[in-house]
Amino acid sequence: MRLSNYFRNSLSRQVILLISACFIFGLLGTALLFFLQQNLNHQYIENRKVLVEKRKTINAIYDEYNAVFLDIRGYVALNNQQLMERARGKEKGIRALISELERDSVTISDISNFREMVEFSDYYFGDVLPNMITNYENGNHTEILDIANTETTMKVERFLKDTKAISSALDNQLAKNVVELSKNQSNLQLIFIGFIVLFLLFVQYIIRMIFRNIGKPLIDFSFAANEIAAGREAIIHVDPKRKDELGTLSVAFQKMVESIQEKEQGLVAQNEELIAQQDELHAQQHELEATLESLRSHEQKLSRRNELIHSISSTLNKKEVLQSVVQNMCKLIGADRGIIKLVEEDAYAAFGLTQKGIDRFIRFMDIGLVQRLFETKQAFTLKREQEIAEKGYHENINYCYDLYLPVLSSLDKVEAIMVFSRYGHNFSDKDLSEYEALARQIAISLETIRMYEETESNRNLNQDILNAVQEGIQLIDQDGKTIQVNQRLNTIFNQKTLINGWIGLTWTQWSSLMAEQIEGDKFLVDLKKVIESAVNAEDEQSFVYCKKDTKQIIKVYAKTIYHGDDTLRTMLVHRDITKEYEVDQMKSEFVSTVSHELRTPLASVLGFTELLLNKELKPERKMKYLQTIYNEANRLTLLINDFLDVQRMESGKQTYEKKYVDLYPIIETAIEHQKVNTTLHHFALKSDIHQSIVFGDKSKLEQVFTNLLSNSIKYSPNGGNITVRISENLESVFIEIEDEGLGIPNDAIPHLFQKFYRVDNSDHRRIGGTGLGLAIVEEIVKASGGKILVESVYGKGSVFKLEFPRVITRELTKQAEGISSDLNYNIIVIEDDLSLAELLKLELLDSGFHVSYFSSGSQAFEQMKTAVPDAIVLDILLEEDEMDGWSIMKELKGNERFQHIPIFVSTALDEKELGYSLGAQEYLVKPYQPSQLSKVIMHTLLSNGKQGQILVPE
Amino acid sequence: MKRILLAEDEAVLRMLIVDTLEDEDFIVDEAADGQEALDYLKMEKYDLVILDYMMPVYTGLELIEKIKAGETLGHSKILMLSAKSQAYEQERILLAGADYFMEKPFSPLKLLEKIEEIVNEA
Missing domain, CATH: 3.30.450.40 (GAF domain)
Incomplete structure (x- = not known):
């Protein structure tokens, strides 16, 4: 069973088995045939040997008998006893040969031959021979002859004949045996041929078996596979019990077929579904094609639109x-x-x-x-x-x-x-x-x-606002990185690059950049503290640092800004408080200075008054005290006036009544007034000219020179020359006031005109003062359109240099030597309100114009026939006249003679546009300051001035 | 006779104090600035030194420092006159070593009273 399984499980084993069977079959057949052949040969040889022996024996018997006969004949003939003895001796040998023959007797003829021989031998040696010998010996020769002639000789002859016959029968037998052998051999050959045929048949059978067991199923498989490939159903006819490769293959194949069929079914289902979908798609496609058609026309429109949009965007x-x-x-x-x-x-x-x-x-x-x-x-x-x-x-x-x-x-x-x-x-x-x-x-x-424009302008505006802010602003994020700064911060830290250079700087970068430029080493600590307090929303903290190079005092505070949901940004504000700081310093100094300056005269006034009240004093002492009290009270008054002036200047309430004034007499008078206060100083006024007209407030200008001259005296306590020089060029008037006093240290010069500033120096400290005088002077000079500067050699003296814009009158350019306040311009005023006309005339006269006024246009035109005025002041609403201002203006502008004359409209009607469109030079709406009228007329005439060298102060 | 040094840069005030004191037979040396005052102090011993706070060359405070530092003869009583009336300024002056303080403007008679009191005490 195991063996059969062994073969059943493998095709190769089956093949080997079949081939082996074939081989064994061939081998066995061949062996059998060979054995038959051998056997046949052997039998033949044996037979032949026996026959040959038999023939030899018979021949020997025949020969012996012949010899015996011969001998007996000799004996009988020759009476040789020896021969008779030899013959008798041969009986034994013949008998032995006959028994040999008996031994080999097989067939009946053999036996009969044997008996015949034995009988003959017995007859011959038993009867004949002894009878003969006895007869011969007895000399009965007749009897011998009878014996010889009778039966005995016949018998002997027959015997010899028979023996001869047997011998030839044996020869025949031998020949017959050879024939039989060849016959057997040809039979054997036939058998061999038959065997080969059988063997071939067997091999064929084996091959058929193999084909049936292996080839057929394979062909079936291939056929089935083809069938399946062609999509037809196929069944494999293989014994399911087969356990060899084909069995396995068939099982696998079966499974494969099943799975293929299964899948095919799935595919078929899918396919059906797909076909359904395809149908649907077809339907949709049709629909889409229709839509597409309509889309195409849209598309054309859209592409044109796109092109437009693209180009405009x-x-x-x-x-x-x-x-x-x-x-x-x-x-x-x-x-x-x-x-x-x-x-x-x-x-x-x-x-x-x-x-x-x-x-x-x-x-x-x-x-x-x-x-x-x-x-x-x-x-x-x-x-x-x-x-x-x-x-x-x-x-x-x-x-x-x-x-x-x-x-x-x-x-x-x-x-x-x-x-x-x-x-x-x-x-x-x-x-x-x-x-x-x-x-x-x-x-x-x-x-x-x-x-975009709005955003951009807002952005620019924001940055402009930031840049315009006087504080340096820096916005940093949570990590301390700079997000934005303004121009001012850039300026504070002298960065030459654009403000964008700050953006993106890390905490370390920018803070060290700042720290380098700042005095002291507390900056970083302070900065962190301020930012922390801002981030923690504590009370606002700030700190102050001082720039190394400019000595600016900067105050820093921080504010957190919540941008978006929770992004924390911190804004650092660097405010330059140098001014405030200095003012603060100066103010506190001022407080002590003022209190000192006020208390000193007060102490004198109070002290001497107390003495006067409480003591018996001699009259001259009383006088001395009273004089002192008076002087000190005056000093107080001046001080207080200075304070008030400064206060007015600061609040912008100082008013200036500006006119065209000649500086020369003002300076002259100021010198005269100061001369009486000193005996140590010598005054000199050096001037090539005797008139210098500027535009300013006379009393304020007097104050300027009084202050400057009294300073010259005050700061040259040891006396010396005080020289005043006046000169002018085409544009300006220059005044220099020089003393030989203490001089001013160089570092003090830039601060000299700041209010409350006092030179911090022992020489100067001896000299009292509020630090207001020069500040007041500068303010007035500036308000008069001029400027002031100072040059000084410390220890040698100072020069204060003033420059005012010069007002040149036509008169002056015409006649260098002429001294007149007349500007030599003719002005006509057309105004029906006579009181107002009078007022305007006075104002214009005051400014140096020639003025005539008329209440109606016709009167004015009458006058203008003879003299063309330089300017006309025109009211619009003229009740007494048939011509109103507008028609007068049209008339004037339409007349070649008059159209160049500047017209200054002076009216209560606010119709500026109409006025200007009709050609008015200026349009003043009542009420206005009369000085404004002279100012604009002056300005116009001088800037139109035929000489073109007139400087008109604003 | 008591000897007093008066250091005051304002001539009128010097006149006021000197007149008042001399009427009472004090001997008064007048100095118009810090340097002059120091020169006097180096030469003479005074029963009392009256110092103005704001003076050229050396201020009243600077002079006190010099007196305390022993640049002068002996230890005189010091009366400081000052227009600085604020409390902290007075405190500073007293801390610096002035013995007495009088605010400007002052009553010459009260000053006299005070001086007599100081001088007699000594």
Whole structure:
């Protein structure tokens, strides 16, 4: 069983088995045949041997008998006893041969032969021979002859004959044996051929077996596989009990077929589904094709629109966008010319139009056809005949179609209007609605630009505001990185780069950049503290640092800003408090100075008064005390006046009554007044000129020179020369006041004109003062349009140099030596309010003009026949006259003789525009300061001045 | 006769104090600034030194320091006159070593009273 399994499980083993069987079968057959052959040969040889032996024996017997006969004959004939003995001796041998023959007797004939021989032997040796011998011996020769002639000789002859016959029978037997052998051998050959045939049959059987067991199933498999591949069903006819490879293969194949079939079923199901879907898709495709068709037409529109949008959205420059809009729209519409104009702004762009045409279009926009757009807010077209210019060389009547298109904002407001002209083709309603849609796009684009401009301007404004802020501002994020700074911060830290250079600097970078420029080493610690307190929303803290180079005092505070949800930003503000700090310093110094300065005279006044009240004093002592009290009280008054002046200056309440004043007498008087206060000093006034007209407040200018001269005295306690020089050039008047006093240290000079500033020096400290004098001087000089500076050599003295703008009168340029306050301008005032006319006349006279006034235009014209005035002051509402101001102005401007005369309108009517449009030089609305009138007239006349060298102070 | 040094840069005030004191037979040396006062102090011993606070060359405070530092003869009583009336300034002056303080403007008679009191005490 195991063995059969062993073969059943493997095809190769089966094949080997079959081939082995074949081999064994062949081997066995061959062996059998060989054995048969051998056997046949052997039998033949044995038979032959026996026959040969038999023949030999018989021949021997025959020969022996012949010899015996011969011997007996000799014996009988010759009576030789020997021969008879030899013959008798041969009996034994013959007997042995016969028994040998008996031994070999097999067949009946053999036996009969044997018996015949034995009988003969017995007869011959038993009867005949002894009878003969006895007869012979007895000499009975007759008897011998009888014996010889009778039966005995016949018998012997027969015997010899028989023996001869037996011998030849044996020869025949031998020959017969050879024939039999060859016959057997040919039989054997036949058997061999039969065996081979059998063997071949067996081999064929084996092959058939193999084919049946292996080939057939394989062919089945291939056929089945082909069937399956072709999609037909196939069954494998293999014994399911087979356990060899084919069995396994069949099982596997079966499984494969099953799985394929299963899958196929699945696929078939899917396929069906797909077919269903495909059908559906087909339906959809049809639908889509229909949609596509409609989309295509949309697409064309859209692509045109896209082109437009693309071109207008590629820039944020309004001018470019408008240009692009008008060009693209023309292209899109196929228009030959067109324009777009913003409604609220002057911006426009045109294509194919002349500037003249554009200007005309814009001018009449409010009243032209365009107005319809504002009302209907819808596009419309206009068909008209081509104008000659448009026709070119065409003879026939051609038409031009104008398209008026509003650009509506999202709020349906007309943002801009567009007009396009197209020759030859009208616009369809569909076209119009498409263009309106495009106009919407343009509106969006314009809105974007506006928004961008707004954002940009807001951004710029913000940065400008930041930059304009006097504090240095720095915005940092949570990590301390700089996000934004303003210009001022840049200036504080002398950064030459742009403010953008700060952006992105890390805490370490910027803080060390700052720390390097700051005195002391507390900066970083203070900075951190301030930021921390800001981040923790504690009370505002600040600290102060001092710049190394500029010695600026900067106060820093921090504020946190919540930007968005939770991003924490910190704003650091660097405020330059140098001024405040200095002012503070000075103020506190001032407090002590003022208290000192005020208390000292007060102490004197109170002290001496007390002595006067409580003591018996001699009259001269009383006088001395009273004089002292008076002086000290005066000093107090001056001090208080100074304080008040400064206070007024600070609050801007100081008023100046400016006139044209001559400095020369002012300086002269000031020197005279100061001379009496000192005996140590010598005054000198050096001047080439004796008149220097400037525009300023006389009493204030007196104060300037009084202060400067008294300072000269005060700060040259040891006396010396005080020299005043006056000179002028075409533009300015120069005054120098020089002393030989203590001089001013160089480092004090820049601060000299600051209020409350006192030179901090022992020499100066001896000299009392509030630190206000020079501040007041500078203020007045500046208010008079002049400037002041100081040069000094410490220990040698100082020079204060003043410069005022010079007012040159025509008189002065005409006659260098002439001294007159007249400006030599003739002015006519036309004013029906006589009191006002008088006031104006006085004012103008005061300013050095020649003035005449008239209550009506006609009177004025009468006068002007003889003398053309340099300027006319004109009231508009003239009740007594048939001509009002407007008609007088028109008359004047229409007259060649008068039209160059500047007209200064002075009226209660606020119609400036009309006035200026009619040619007024200035238009003053009553009430106004009369000095203003002289000022503007002076300004105009001098700047129109024929000499052109007049400087008029503001 | 008591000897007093008066250091005051304002001539009128010097006159006021000197007149008042001389009427009472004090001997008064007048100094117009810090340097002059120091020169006097180096030469003479005074029963009392009257110092103005604000003076050229050396201020009253600087002079006190010099007196305390022993640059002068002996230890005189010091009366400081000052227009600085604020409490902290007075305190500073007293801390610096002035014995007495009188605010400007002052009553010459009260000053006299005070001086007599100081001088007699000594």
